[in-house]
Amino acid sequence: xxxxxxxxxxxxxxxxxxxxxxxxxxxxxxxxxxxxxxxxxxxxxxxxxxxxxxxxxxxxxxxxxxxxxxxxxxxxxxxxxxxxxxxxxxxxxxxxxxxxxxxxxxxxxxxxxxxxxxxxxxxxxxxxxxxxxxxxxxxxxxxxxxxxxxxxxxxxxxxxxxxxxxxxxxxxxxxxxxxxxxxxxxxxxxxxxxxxxxxxxxxxxxxxxxxxxxxxxxxxxxxxxxxxxxxxxxxxxxxxxxxxxxxxxxxxxxxxxxxxxxxxxxxxxxxxxxxxxxxxxxxxxxxxxxxxxxxxxxxxxxxxxxxxxxxxxxxxxxxxxxxxxxxxxxxxxxxxxxxxxxxxxxxxxxxxxxxxxxxxxxxxxxxxxxxxxxxxxxxxxxxxxxxxxxxxxxxxxxxxxxxxxxxxxxxxxxxxxxxxxxxxxxxxxxxxxxxxxxxxxxxxxxxxxxxxxxxxxxxxxxxxxxxxxxxxxxxxxxxxxxxxxxxxxxxxxxxxxxxxxxxxxxxxxxxxxxxxxxxxxxxxxxxxxxxxxxxxxxxxx
Amino acid sequence: xxxxxxxxxxxxxxxxxxxxxxxxxxxxxxxxxxxxxxxxxxxxxxxxxxxxxxxxxxxxxxxxxxxxxxxxxxxxxxxxxxxxxxxxxxxxxxxxxxxxxxxxxxxxxxxxxxxxxxxxxxxxxxxxxxxxxxxxxxxxxxxxxxxxxxxxxxxxxxxxxxxxxxxxxxxxxxxxxxxxxxxxxxxxxxxxxxxxxxxxxxxxxxxxxxxxxxxxxxxxxxxxxxxxxxxxxxxxxxxxxxxxxxxxxxxxxxxxxxxxxxxxxxxxxxxxxxxxxxx
Numbered sequence: 001x002x003x004x005x006x007x008x009x010x011x012x013x014x015x016x017x018x019x020x021x022x023x024x025x026x027x028x029x030x031x032x033x034x035x036x037x038x039x040x041x042x043x044x045x046x047x048x049x050x051x052x053x054x055x056x057x058x059x060x061x062x063x064x065x066x067x068x069x070x071x072x073x074x075x076x077x078x079x080x081x082x083x084x085x086x087x088x089x090x091x092x093x094x095x096x097x098x099x100x101x102x103x104x105x106x107x108x109x110x111x112x113x114x115x116x117x118x119x120x121x122x123x124x125x126x127x128x129x130x131x132x133x134x135x136x137x138x139x140x141x142x143x144x145x146x147x148x149x150x151x152x153x154x155x156x157x158x159x160x161x162x163x164x165x166x167x168x169x170x171x172x173x174x175x176x177x178x179x180x181x182x183x184x185x186x187x188x189x190x191x192x193x194x195x196x197x198x199x200x201x202x203x204x205x206x207x208x209x210x211x212x213x214x215x216x217x218x219x220x221x222x223x224x225x226x227x228x229x230x231x232x233x234x235x236x237x238x239x240x241x242x243x244x245x246x247x248x249x250x251x252x253x254x255x256x257x258x259x260x261x262x263x264x265x266x267x268x269x270x271x272x273x274x275x276x277x278x279x280x281x282x283x284x285x286x287x288x289x290x291x292x293x294x295x296x297x298x299x300x301x302x303x304x305x306x307x308x309x310x311x312x313x314x315x316x317x318x319x320x321x322x323x324x325x326x327x328x329x330x331x332x333x334x335x336x337x338x339x340x341x342x343x344x345x346x347x348x349x350x351x352x353x354x355x356x357x358x359x360x361x362x363x364x365x366x367x368x369x370x371x372x373x374x375x376x377x378x379x380x381x382x383x384x385x386x387x388x389x390x391x392x393x394x395x396x397x398x399x400x401x402x403x404x405x406x407x408x409x410x411x412x413x414x415x416x417x418x419x420x421x422x423x424x425x426x427x428x429x430x431x432x433x434x435x436x437x438x439x440x441x442x443x444x445x446x447x448x449x450x451x452x453x454x455x456x457x458x459x460x461x462x463x464x465x466x467x468x469x470x471x472x473x474x475x476x477x478x479x480x481x482x483x484x485x486x487x488x489x490x491x492x493x494x495x496x497x498x499x500x501x502x503x504x505x506x507x508x509x510x511x512x513x514x515x516x517x518x519x520x521x522x523x524x525x526x527x528x529x530x531x532x533x534x535x536x537x538x539x540x541x
Numbered sequence: 542x543x544x545x546x547x548x549x550x551x552x553x554x555x556x557x558x559x560x561x562x563x564x565x566x567x568x569x570x571x572x573x574x575x576x577x578x579x580x581x582x583x584x585x586x587x588x589x590x591x592x593x594x595x596x597x598x599x600x601x602x603x604x605x606x607x608x609x610x611x612x613x614x615x616x617x618x619x620x621x622x623x624x625x626x627x628x629x630x631x632x633x634x635x636x637x638x639x640x641x642x643x644x645x646x647x648x649x650x651x652x653x654x655x656x657x658x659x660x661x662x663x664x665x666x667x668x669x670x671x672x673x674x675x676x677x678x679x680x681x682x683x684x685x686x687x688x689x690x691x692x693x694x695x696x697x698x699x700x701x702x703x704x705x706x707x708x709x710x711x712x713x714x715x716x717x718x719x720x721x722x723x724x725x726x727x728x729x730x731x732x733x734x735x736x737x738x739x740x741x742x743x744x745x746x747x748x749x750x751x752x753x754x755x756x757x758x759x760x761x762x763x764x765x766x767x768x769x770x771x772x773x774x775x776x777x778x779x780x781x782x783x784x785x786x787x788x789x790x791x792x793x794x795x796x797x798x799x800x801x802x803x804x805x806x807x808x809x810x811x812x813x814x815x816x817x818x819x820x
Contacts, residue, residue, distance in 0.1 A: 327715060329711060329714075329715075353717055356715060356716070356717040357717065359715075360715060360716075361711075361715055363708040363712060364708070365708055368707055368708045368709065369708035369709050369711075369712055370709050370712075371709040371713075371727055371731065372731065373730045373731060374726075379709075382713065382716055382718060383716030383717060383718070386716060386717045386718040386719065386722065428712075431712065431716070434716070435717070
């Protein structure tokens with residue numbers, strides 16, 4: 001096994017006056033030839049900063065390497081000048097970024113963007129370069145390279161764009177490919193294809209891949225060796241088999257325990273009254289240029305009293321449109337939504353107000369969904385106050401609710417920026433509960449959170465839905481998360497409801513071909529998670 | 542809030558501007574104490590150069606004291622600028638907020654009015670308005686306010702349009718808060734920073750506009766303003782420079798100070814941008 005790259009006691013610090021503030025605290029790991037090394041960690045663990053340091057891409061004037069070595073071909077990269085970096089990058093290292101749309105120049109043909117790399121670093125003439133670009137496009141399995149070479153990024157799908165970015169990273173045949181969350185922005189079926197592609201290219205070219213991710217499913221899918229990082233330190237390092245199945249560090253155990261597991265199959269609840277009846281709901285968006293998108297095509301479903309219904313689909317499936325239509329933020333073209341027999345479609349905004357209390361929403365982005373200038377207790381109390389509740393009483397109830405979601409003490413008097421993402425999402429849940437709704441719509445409510453926090457917020461949702469006899473419509477792109485807390489799951493694709501059944505049935509006996517494809521695409525499904533005692537799940541947010 | 546003052550203090554230009562404006566306001570406040578006589582009184586020989594016979598900055602063609610005129614003029618000029626800016630800020634925020642929040646037809650109407658105003662050169666519109674309405678302090682204020690609100694309304698409208706789709710605003714709608722309440726407590730406080738910055742710059746441009754009107758003889762005939770002093774002595778510029786130069790300098794440093802303050806406010810309220818610029 002040949003060591004390609006060695007990181008030795010690397011420390012990266014914030015550039016500032018006064019005491020040293022390391023964000024990466026003396027980490028060491030090696031990358032071998034012909035392997036995929038997965039660097040796993042939650043946000044703020046320093047995994048991306050390390051990768052940027054490897055590429056010499058630390059933001060100047062903000063972060064710097066304060067000590068340690070990066071050994072590559074008998075050179076210490078930490079000491080290179082910017083000019084030497086430019087030569088080394090591309091030739092020795094290729095990088096794939098998280099968001100393929102922003103990694104490509106939107107107004108340049110994609111063939112030319114790859115061609116530019118070749119033009120700068122090689123002596124090939126124009127026709128040879130074009131041939132090489134076509135070859136690269138074939139390598140990354142882009143369909144019809146001759147036609148695609150003259151397309152613009154916006155004409156491609158997200159997965160195709162990521163393939164272009166990978167082609168660009170491979171253009172100069174680098175020794176090491178660094179991929180920073182390359183599939184996080186992609187749909188699960190596309191993610192599965194890109195993971196296969198990276199694995200395939202790696203073994204074909206025999207290069208080393210550093211794959212940065214937060215998702216243990218993805219890790220289980222492709223890793224040869226694993227580095228687990230936390231707070232700028234390496235907590236565990238080992239072969240994929242060891243780390244995944246016999247993790248030694250408590251943090252790794254906790255992370256793995258937080259990975260959403262397969263549904264056990266909840267007990268069948270006694271049939272109840274449907275709380276909400278949706279029938280034949282239609283919505284078409286007319287886009288500029290006459291293109292029309294059918295977001296909701298004849299959707300009919302019931303939400304039972306007290307059940308948690310999962311709504312799963314990829315981006316563009318219409319799942320968020322459905323959630324927003326049910327809550328009155330979007331007006332449907334036709335169809336009917338009834339809550340306890342009351343028709344909601346076609347109500348004026350004044351009449352809607354009567355029903356506001358019954359349906360509430362938890363938003364996706366815990367940073368954007370709280371007014372930065374209001375104390376959180378006010379944010380929670382605003383709803384009841386708007387409905388005529390006495391101010392002092394509303395504030396007191398708000399504090400009780402915050403206590404219930406785990407934010408007791410004086411935290412009510414603090415502002416949103418003083419809280420972490422998970423805590424803010426708890427505030428969002430408390431705010432939704434303040435009006436004592438019957439139905440809670442959670443739109444990707446945990447997607448923006450780290451996996452260990454995700455598990456805690458899911459537990460909270462599960463607990464309160466039981467406590468308040470609440471129906472929950474849980475909208476998510478992640479079938480694993482849905483399977484974990486939902487009684488029934490509805491699968492949507494391109495505005496249509498393709499399957500609606502009990503969670504365990506959807507998971508183990510999918511009826512529709514698309515559902516099967518979604519389940520097959522779940523990363524790391526062949527890995528059966530080791531079962532840990534509950535004690536590793538320490539509540540700490 | 543402490544952060545804001547800290548950031549503001551770091552900007553030297555802003556501090557200088559604040560001190561200068563403080564001095565000008567002080568001058569306006571104590572004008573009638575240091576120059577008890579009316580600035581319109583001929584108290585000295587005409588055409589006196591600066592520092593002669595007790596006239597600090599000289600006298601004008603009729604023997605009126607220039608320094609007294611500048612001190613009393615500071616009062617009128619600052620008052621006019623402040624009031625007209627306040628009026629246009631109120632009008633601009635109200636119309637911009639309504640247009641941005643409600644969108645649709647309301648937005649089309651308000652947007653149309655804004656565009657109408659922006660196609661007319663604002664200074665000529667102000668001149669025509671004052672000329673038609675006969676010059677007085679009231680008409681000058683309304684003319685300045687009328688031509689300065691559209692850019693601010695555009696700014697507020699744009700802020701509201703983007704804020705309206707933020708999740709915390711939608712959450713407020715879902716919790717049943719009234720539109721007025723959402724506008725006033727949710728959106729407005731979060732979009733004030735650019736309004737404050739452009740407000741400070743609007744005071745500066747109001748001073749320039751008012752001075753230009755007075756220069757053309759369209760100011761209130763009973764109000765001694767900096768622009769009036771320059772206008773009255775423009776014909777003798779080559780024989781008696783001091784009559785135009787000193788009030789001109791007063792306008793220059795006041796406007797400059799306000800611009801410095803505006804810049805410092807901008808840096809303090811948008812700390813990210815400011816840090817980028819300093820690199």
